[in-house]
Amino acid sequence: MHDHEDSLAPPNYTMTRRRSQQLNEDMSSDEGDSPHVANPGKRNGRKTHEAPQPTQAEKDAVDATNHKELKEKYKKRMSSRDYKYFDTYSEEDRRRILIEAKLSLQHANVDKIKIKTTGMEFLGIVSHELRTPLNGLIGVIDLMQADEMSDDQRLYCKTLEQSCTHLLSVVSRMQDLAALQYDGAALRNNIPFDIVATITGVAESMQHMSCHTGRGTQVALDLDPDLPLSVNGDVTKIQQVISNLVGIATTSSSAKYASLKATFDPKNDKEAKIHIEIKGKKTQTPTALLEGFDLEFSFEDLFQPLTFNNMSQSIVICREFLVQIGSKLEMNIEDDETLVFCFALDVTYDRKAVARDYEGELEGARETVKILVAEDNKVSRLIAKTMLSKLGFTDVDDAENGKEAVDAFAKKNYDVILMDCDMPVMTGYEACEHIRTVIKNDTVKIVALTANSTNDAKCRCIKSGMNDWFCKPITLKTLKEMLYKWLPHA
Helix, strand or coil: CCHHHHHHCCHHHHHHHHHHHHHHHHCCCCCCCCCCCCCHHHCCCCCCCCCCCCCHHHHHHCCHHHHHHHHHHCHHHCCHHHHHCHHHCCHHHHHHHHHHHHHHHHHHHHHHHHHHCCCHHHHHHHHHHHHHHHHHHHHHHHHHHCCCCCHHHHHHHHHHHHHHHHHHHHHHHHHHHHHHCCCHHHHCCCEEECHHHHHHHHHHHHHHCCCCCCCCCEEEEEECCCCCCCEEECHHHHHHHHHHHHHHHHHHECCCEEEEEEEEEECCCCEEEEEEEEEECCECCCHHHHHCCCCCCCHHHHCCCCCHHHHHHHHHHHHHHHHHCCCCCEEEECCCCCEEEEEEEEEEECHHHCCCCCCCCECCCHHHCCEEEECCCHHHHHHHHHHHHHCCCCCEEEECCHHHHHHHHHHCCCCEEEEECCCCCCCHHHHHHHHHHCCCCCCCEEEEEECCCCHHHHHHHHHHCCCEEEECCCCHHHHHHHHHHHCCEC
């Protein structure tokens, strides 16, 4: 690598320059065309102990049979001397140089995006605030679609839904870039979540991603029946990685088709690996773009549907998120043009929660279930109450802030509270803590309604005593599933 590129190199990339310095020491002053090497197989007789040993996957990726091709591919990420004398080095050293060059490219792409998005903290706040009005728009659209409409009205409604879905994807991308600015290890919060619900939610959201083609995308799921109901992990990053990679697989596929396979691999009764494999058939995306060669970041791409360039950006972000949670993204294009993404998640899980049964009805009549909606936004409050009415829940009250919610609960023993987190007078977090510690009620199910999709916010919900959380916007389907999850059922 050239001197001006050193700041972009990963820590172990300095090995290539160290080797070059070693060669310089043994070179004659005239620097002829070939180095004076006592033992070319050992690069001047020196063994390179300092560099970390590559993984088997990394060794396979730079197999000896394609060293010549990879040398040209990673030319810009190698020092001029390593490139010049590459063929004189041992096979082990050639492999290590190629691995370092590949890592250098990956780190350079992350730095390239970070440097140009230093103001993303502000955009992260903006994107958080956009989720509340989006909740109103998407909620109203969902309610309208549940009623009888003419064909024209349904077309108008579908157009609104597609526009809102696109805006929501922009909001999610802004939050991705904002999260990229921080050290993931320092901010990592492992909290319990439903991995199956996360995956199926992503698959369903992909049905709205083909606005410009007019063809619905298809995502086939192959989920291990032993997947636990509750695992502990960084749900925000995991959800965004799966969502981005499924989006890339379906968008790059000429058939708009992708498959997702999740396999459960328990180590013991508490720890396990979940292997995720995402495939897109007949990809039309060049390999160089998928790997991030000549990646250029533009804010214009942020506000556009997936293109070749922001596909590359999304892969860079996914790779970095996985590194932050201790995983690694593997990517390949098979001979039949199938694009394949693979990664493994190290999680802890609750053995008691492995069994899953979504059959049956709620125990007792829905009219007898007492629900409180605590939400300071009038539109969001109205939509939540209307959705509950559509689902058959009639005993529903509302509160405009946390203090009103606490007072209402003191007078009436609710079964469920849908609690907005950021409210005036008393926040949802404070209201929940009051109910749990002062009123001393731990039986009511409190579900957060929040526009903050960060893991910090979700972790704070759990610590305050909430049972679960909704990240706005909510729909009839997600609301029904959440209530079914927490209410007794036969």
